[in-house]
Amino acid sequence: xxxxxxxxxxxxxxxxxxxxxxxxxxxxxxxxxxxxxxxxxxxxxxxxxxxxxxxxxxxxxxxxxxxxxxxxxxxxxxxxxxxxxxxxxxxxxxxxxxxxxxxxxxxxxxxxxxxxxxxxxxxxxxxxxxxxxxxxxxxxxxxxxxxxxxxxxxxxxxxxxxxxxxxxxxxxxxxxxxxxxxxxxxxxxxxxxxxxxxxxxxxxxxxxxxxxxxxxxxxxxxxxxxxxxxxxxxxxxxxxxxxxxxxxxxxxxxxxxxxxxxx
Amino acid sequence: xxxxxxxxxxxxxxxxxxxxxxxxxxxxxxxxxxxxxxxxxxxxxxxxxxxxxxxxxxxxxxxxxxxxxxxxxxxxxxxxxxxxxxxxxxxxxxxxxxxxxxxxxxxxxxxxxxxxxxxxxxxxxxxxxxxxxxxxxxxxxxxxxxxxxxxxxxxxxxxxxxxxxxxxxxxxxxxxxxxxxxxxxxxxxxxxxxxxxxxxxxxxxxxxxxxxxxxxxxxxxxxxxxxxxxxxxxxxxxxxxxxxxxxxxxxxxxxxxxxxxxxxxxxxxxxxxxxxxxxxxxxxxxxxxxxxxxxxxxxxxxxxxxxxxxxxxxxxxxxxxxxxxxxxxxxxxxxxxxxxxxxxxxxxxxxxxxxxxxxxxxxxxxxxxxxxxxxxxxxxxxxxxxxxxxxxxxxxxxxxxxxxxxxxxxxxxxxxxxxxxxxxxxxxxxxxxxxxxxxxxxxxxxxxxxxxxxxxxxxxxxxxxxxxxxxxxxxxxxxxxxxxxxxxxxxxxxxxxxxxxxxx
Ligand SMILES: Nc1ncnc2c1ncn2[C@@H]1O[C@H](COP(=O)(O)OP(=O)(O)O)[C@@H](O)[C@H]1O
Ligand SMILES: [Mg+2]
Numbered sequence: 001x002x003x004x005x006x007x008x009x010x011x012x013x014x015x016x017x018x019x020x021x022x023x024x025x026x027x028x029x030x031x032x033x034x035x036x037x038x039x040x041x042x043x044x045x046x047x048x049x050x051x052x053x054x055x056x057x058x059x060x061x062x063x064x065x066x067x068x069x070x071x072x073x074x075x076x077x078x079x080x081x082x083x084x085x086x087x088x089x090x091x092x093x094x095x096x097x098x099x100x101x102x103x104x105x106x107x108x109x110x111x112x113x114x115x116x117x118x119x120x121x122x123x124x125x126x127x128x129x130x131x132x133x134x135x136x137x138x139x140x141x142x143x144x145x146x147x148x149x150x151x152x153x154x155x156x157x158x159x160x161x162x163x164x165x166x167x168x169x170x171x172x173x174x175x176x177x178x179x180x181x182x183x184x185x186x187x188x189x190x191x192x193x194x195x196x197x198x199x200x201x202x203x204x205x206x207x208x209x210x211x212x213x214x215x216x217x218x219x220x221x222x223x224x225x226x227x228x229x230x231x232x233x234x235x236x237x238x239x240x241x242x243x244x245x246x247x248x249x250x251x252x253x254x255x256x257x258x259x260x261x262x263x
Numbered sequence: 264x265x266x267x268x269x270x271x272x273x274x275x276x277x278x279x280x281x282x283x284x285x286x287x288x289x290x291x292x293x294x295x296x297x298x299x300x301x302x303x304x305x306x307x308x309x310x311x312x313x314x315x316x317x318x319x320x321x322x323x324x325x326x327x328x329x330x331x332x333x334x335x336x337x338x339x340x341x342x343x344x345x346x347x348x349x350x351x352x353x354x355x356x357x358x359x360x361x362x363x364x365x366x367x368x369x370x371x372x373x374x375x376x377x378x379x380x381x382x383x384x385x386x387x388x389x390x391x392x393x394x395x396x397x398x399x400x401x402x403x404x405x406x407x408x409x410x411x412x413x414x415x416x417x418x419x420x421x422x423x424x425x426x427x428x429x430x431x432x433x434x435x436x437x438x439x440x441x442x443x444x445x446x447x448x449x450x451x452x453x454x455x456x457x458x459x460x461x462x463x464x465x466x467x468x469x470x471x472x473x474x475x476x477x478x479x480x481x482x483x484x485x486x487x488x489x490x491x492x493x494x495x496x497x498x499x500x501x502x503x504x505x506x507x508x509x510x511x512x513x514x515x516x517x518x519x520x521x522x523x524x525x526x527x528x529x530x531x532x533x534x535x536x537x538x539x540x541x542x543x544x545x546x547x548x549x550x551x552x553x554x555x556x557x558x559x560x561x562x563x564x565x566x567x568x569x570x571x572x573x574x575x576x577x578x579x580x581x582x583x584x585x586x587x588x589x590x591x592x593x594x595x596x597x598x599x600x601x602x603x604x605x606x607x608x609x610x611x612x613x614x615x616x617x618x619x620x621x622x623x624x625x626x627x628x629x630x631x632x633x634x635x636x637x638x639x640x641x642x643x644x645x646x647x648x649x650x651x652x653x654x655x656x657x658x659x660x661x662x663x664x665x666x667x668x669x670x671x672x673x674x675x676x677x678x679x680x681x682x683x684x685x686x687x688x689x690x691x692x693x694x695x696x697x698x699x700x701x702x703x704x705x706x707x708x709x710x711x712x713x714x715x716x717x718x719x720x721x722x723x724x725x726x727x728x729x730x731x732x733x734x735x736x737x738x739x740x741x742x743x744x745x746x747x748x749x750x751x752x753x754x755x756x757x758x759x760x761x762x763x764x765x766x767x
Contacts, residue, residue: 049678079680089671093693102689106680114688155675162679 001026002048002166002198007057009043009222017043019222021057025200025215027165030192032209033202034226034244035219041202044219045168048200049081050074061166079106082159086171088151090158092144096135099143099154100126103161122161129157133187149180156187167191169201173208181205185212206241209233218244273298275368286364290357293364302367306360309382313356316389317349345392352385411738418742422565425555430488432456433499433549436481437463438531442543455487455523457550467533478531483517485550490523492552498532499547508532525550564740567728572747574642575724579711582646586653586710587703593619593654594661601665615658622655627713631722642723649710649717657706664698700766704759711755715748 002025009018017040025031033041046052048059050066059066066077082103090099101118104126108118118126130136133153138146143154152172159167169188173181185201189212192199203209209216216233218226226244228236275282275297286293290310294303324341325334339346359378366373432455435445444462464479488494496515499505507514510529517527536544561569595601597619602612630648638644672690681689718726725744732741 051674051678075680075682077680078678081678083675083678085671085675087671089675091672091676091690091693092669093697094689098689102676102681103679105676105682105685105689110682110685113685116688158675158679168678 001060001062002200003058003060004048005058005060007044007047007059008055009040009047009052010055017222018047018054021219021222021224023217023224023227025166025198027198028192028196029215030189030199030201030213031215031217032213033200033217033219034204034209034241035202036244039219040222041219042170043222045083045170045200045202048168049078049083075106079162080165082162082164082167084152084155084159084167084169084172086174088148088155090143090151090154092142094143095139096130096141096143096146096154097123097126097139100129100139100157100161103129103158106162126157126161129160130154132160133157148176149183152176152180152184153187156184160191164197166198166200169199171202171204174204181208182211188212206236206238209241210236220244274370277368279365279368282364282368283361286361287357290360293361294367297364297367299367299373306363306378306382309386310353310356310360313349313353313382313385313389316393317353320389320392321346342392345388348388349385352381352388356381356385411736414738415742415745418739418746421739422562422743423559424562425559426557427553428556429551429553430455431497431549431551432485432487433547434459434483435462435545435547436531438466438544438546439536440542440544445545453487455485455550455552457483457485457548459483459548464531466531466536469533475533478533480528480530481548482526482528483548483550485517485519485525486523488519488523488525488550488552489554490519490521492519492523492554493517494519494525495551495553496527496529497549497551498534499549500534500536501544501546505549506532506534519552564732564737564743568725568740568744568747571718571725571728571744572751575714575718575726576711576751578642578645578649578714578717578724579707582649582653582710582714583703583707585646585650586657586706589650590654590657590661593658594665597658597662598665599662600668619655619658622651623659625652627652627717628720631717631720635721640721640723645714645717645722645724648722649713652713653706653710656709657702660702660706661699664695664702668694697766701763704762708755708759712752715752 004024005022007018007021008016010016021040021044033044035041043052047054048066050069054067057067061077061080064073064077066074069077091102094102098116101122104118104122105113108122112118127136127139130139133156135146135150135153135157138150143151146154155172167188172188173184176184185208188199188201191197201212203212210233213233214230216226216228216236217224277285277293277296282293282297284293285296289307291303291305291307294300294306297303321335321338324338324346325336328334328337335346356378359381363375363378366375432448434448434457436459437444447458447462448456450456460482461479464481467478468476470476483496485494494517495507496517497505498508508529509515509532515529515532517525519525534546593615596611596615599612602608627648630651631645634644634647634651638647668691672694673686676686676690714722714724714726716726718724718728719730721727725748729741729744729748732738732744
């Protein structure tokens with residue numbers, strides 16, 4: 001369980017990106033963060049694994065305050081939290097396999113991994129992870145040879161290597177086309193349902209939110225302005241969505257795509 | 264200037280006739296008063312520069328003549344086209360500027376940048392004359408250039424030699440002096456034999472009009488030489504200095520018959536005899552057959568060239584190595600993203616950047632001149648010069664590739680719980696390798712190229728040899744050096760392209 005209490009982030013230049021944000025994520029939740037660009041979604045997600053240092057507040061993961069963790073503890077916490085990114089953040093010039101293996105770095109003795117040496121057990125695990133996202137045959141390609149959808153799957157495989165209890169996904173489908181968006185979110189949903197991994201995901205499109213979220217929070221200028229569960233979302237109208245989103249709100253397309261579409 | 268600024272252009276300060284008058288006396292002033300300050304200043308500057316340059320060239324062309332008109336007419340005589348073109352162009356520009364001033368007093372944006380094309384044309388015309396471009400020379404002197412050029416283009420017969428062996432015999436003669444003639448030489452069994460009749464006489468002399476008065480005619484007999492072989496006749500004076508006499512510009516020589524004998528007549532050659540020479544003057548006539556023996560051997564120029572090419576390549580390599588060693592730490596100081604955390608580091612960043620830019624702006628050849636003073640002639644001076652320039656060039660390139668590193672993967676690896684070191688090895692290093700390899704190879708390429716010429720200023724390597732050969736007019740040897748330089752650079756080009764392709 002992840003409890004966020006009164007989280008505030010002020011950037012060095014004075015930008016208040018998060019203002020007193022509090023909410024709770026139960027194990028097994030698929031929590032979607034919505035909000036305009038610049039509303040603080042990325043900041044929020046990055047505060048949870050402290051890629052960005054929060055300014056104030058508490059982030060309790062199963063009771064342990066992440067903000068108070070020292071370096072060693074922080075690395076142990078981070079390796080339990082997988083993260084996937086809008087721009088995939090793969091190391092382009094490394095192979096797909098190496099990218100996936102790097103998800104295991106938190107578990108490996110630093111000196112061995114520096115020479116890119118991984119135990120064969122870990123290699124097999126990486127291949128299994130690639131298999132799970134359906135691109136085992138691409139293992140030896142360079143990451144930049146892959147298409148966008150494939151690259152995001154590598155990102156998921158990398159997160160899987162961490163055996164995470166939670167996955168943070170910062171606009172994971174914003175640079176993919178709608179079909180691929182459903183594929184990627186489908187993988188996350190499967191993980192979420194099968195293994196009770198909780199997912200925190202920021203999304204842009206109302207129909208994706210309605211299709212995948214079990215909980216939604218809305219941010220506006222760093223303030224938590226909406227909190228709802230599955231039922232609330234189903235009943236949410238475009239007008240309500242627009243209130244949070246302003247004019248940017250849009251649906252993927254006029255209902256031609258069902259959630260079942262896979263590549 | 265952005266279009267909006269034109270739209271908001273305030274009305275002209277002067278009327279059209281006034282603007283024209285102003286521009287007539289000071290080209291561009293009318294435009295300035297019509298609130299087209301940039302345009303006016305540009306025209307004024309251009310006119311002042313053009314007229315200044317023109318006066319300078321006229322004075323140069325009409326040198327040693329006093330007064331304005333005589334100078335101008337002499338210059339006109341010497342370079343009619345240039346002078347008349349420039350005068351016409353200046354007049355045309357002047358009129359055009361006056362007309363433009365009138366136009367600029369009107370409202371709204373006034374086009375008409377063709378005038379700047381004419382200004383540019385005048386500048387190029389003056390530039391053509393200043394840089395003494397002489398296209399005729401390209402063809403008129405081509406014949407003279409062809410001989411050395413052909414030697415440079417195909418120098419390979421000078422790349423090999425054989426050792427030579429000579430078969431020779433001589434006979435003494437008494438010249439220009441009283442005394443008994445030397446005896447006919449003794450015949451030695453199994454060796455070539457030469458004798459001369461008569462065994463005394465007078466050398467050729469020059470009369471007061473420098474016409475040659477032929478010396479005594481002598482007959483030279485030879486026996487026991489190689490049959491049917493060219494035999495050179497050499498002359499050795501009283502103090503043993505040998506020279507090859509000429510007859511009508513050609514060296515005197517003969518060819519032996521099938522038994523290895525010869526008989527030929529010649530006049531005693533001209534030889535300046537030192538006035539102090541007294542008493543009996545015994546000279547010697549020598550018959551000599553030179554034959555090449557043994558295997559083909561690389562000639563001295565070839566060996567030297569190969570040695571110096573090796574030196575050159577290693578100079579380039581060492582300079583690159585030292586360049587890398589020093590530029591890597593420097594590049595961290597010159598990377599903005601690493602140095603923007605506080606004003607002190609930012610200051611260091613600016614200082615480093617400035618120094619790098621200055622050092623890079625100075626050509627390696629100039630650094631070599633400095634280095635020669637510093638560490639003396641030789642390859643080390645070249646290495647120092649190239650290293651200095653490499654540090655600056657690589658420092659800039661490396662720091663730019665540090666700046667352009669993608670933070671995404673770093674963030675992603677950090678998020679997995681990796682340590683700092685792991686993050687560097689997995690997210691930073693893979694991003695750094697391609698630019699690093701690429702820039703380093705590129706620099707190595709440049710350094711080897713540069714070290715082929717850096718010798719010209721004393722920095723070691725093949726350049727020094729090349730300059731020397733050209734100064735000594737040894738075009739074939741120079742040709743060998745040129746060929747090797749070209750080959751080295753071509754191979755290097757290929758290799759560096761290959762390596763870069765592999766890594767990037
Ligand atoms: N490193 C930073 N320094 C200063 N301000 C930042 C930084 N990163 C983000 N911000 C600001 O914080 C606010 C929230 O940004 P972000 O979390 O990226 O929003 P979102 O992901 O919802 O688009 C924005 O106003 C943004 O300009
Ligand atoms: Mg964002």
